[in-house]
Amino acid sequence: MQSENYERYSIWGHAILQQADILQPGRYAASGTITRNNRLIEASGVLGLFDTEEEAEVAGLGWARAWIDSHG
Known part of the structure; x- marks a missing residue:
């Protein structure tokens, strides 16, 4: 999980491991x-699936920034 302060808010990007098959590498929601x-x-709900934990966290942070920008 990554977090940062943006405008007057705290925002969090989450990565949830999704492993459908034990023989395949997991992806991150x-x-x-x-x-x-x-x-x-x-x-947010699930924003998409990503190959790395960091990519998923960055996507969550990006969603949060965009939400704040559109509701400010």
């Missing part, structure tokens, strides 16, 4: 969360 003053503002 991305999601994002936005909080402010320790209160949940918004959370």
Whole structure:
């Protein structure tokens, strides 16, 4: 999980390991969360599947920034 402060919010990018078959490498589902003053503002659903944990986390952060920009 990666987090950062953006505008007046704390944003989080999450990577959830998805392993459908033990013989295949796992992929990561991305999601994002936005909080402010320790209160949940918004959370995404699954944003997509990515090959690496970092790619998924970055996608979650990107979603959170875009949400804040469009609701500010």
